[in-house]
Amino acid sequence: MPAIDVVFFDVLGTVVDWRGSITGEVANFLRRHEAHHIDAGAFADAWVGRYDAAAGAVRDDGRPYVTLDVLNRETLDVSLSEVGIAPSGLPARELDELTRAWHRLKPWPDAVAGIAALKKRFIVAPLSDGHTRMLVDMAKFAGLPWDVVLGADLFQAYKPMPQVYSSACGFLDVAPERAMLVAAHGYDLAGARACGLKTAFIQRSNASDPSKACENQSRHDWDFSADDLCDLARRL
Structure with a gap:
């Protein structure tokens, strides 16, 4: 060699x-919003699980490149909507900060x-x-x-x-x-x-x-x- x-x-x-770290940040977010009925681990896996398809739109479907922050913010909105939380009802700065959990x-x-x-x-x-x-x-x-x-x-x-x-x-x-x-x-x-x-x-x-x-x-x-x-x- x-x-x-x-x-x-x-x-x-x-x-x-990544999955363990995101789960911890999601748990804190859900606790602040009293969403105790949502399992943080399941939510984190659903959010992380959308990452590949989102990147695939750039890899395979001709979407112009955008950063992972953009993709993760989009998939966060989808994941929240899936569990009955309307992203439009939450402060954008909080959603942006949760997205930045991927930096931590x-x-x-x-x-x-x-x-x-x-x-x-x-x-x-x-x-x-x-x-x-x-x-x-x-x-x-x-x-x-x-x-x-x-x-x-x-x-x-x-x-x-x-x-x-x-x-x-x-x-x-x-x-x-x-x-x-x-x-x-x-x-x-x-x-x-x-x-x-x-x-x-x-x-x-x-x-x-x-x-x-x-x-x-x-x-x-x-x-x-x-x-x-x-x-x-x-x-x-």
Whole structure:
């Protein structure tokens, strides 16, 4: 295997606990509005579960690129309406603040130490559907020690569109075969592999998009597989 210079990381689910973090923020929101009859976990899964279809409108249906903040605000309105809460009856600033919960996602316990260990040898950078401001806010909130932040707004595209992986390599002047993507999602790793990148699968519980609950998460199809990021650092 050629030497690796750059390690890219999927973020949502791989580095941070998106479903758990969103559930906590939703629980606080529902409590403030005395919506005690709504299960925060189910609501969070419904909201997160609309993410892929919303991004798919950009990937597959010709919608011009908009940031994840825009998509998440739209799907929040749909999710609220589904449980009988009219978004028009709530202050817009509160809905915007709940949408920004995606900027405050908590890292998995191994994430900071694992990225720091890998940073000693490789350039480390997120390769996420999150836009630059979201990823910068998330890094500051969670203490993620990236060397550089490349947001989806730089590519005007969502994974697994090939230009995301190829453009990221171009920005860092690295040949695809000398770069690797770390992810807990098989579709993302497959997209990276198709563009010539190496792949590393990380096992995460509660990491998948709820709308992709049946996705095959095989540990055996990729160049590396590891229990967490610290384990991956040891293997590399």
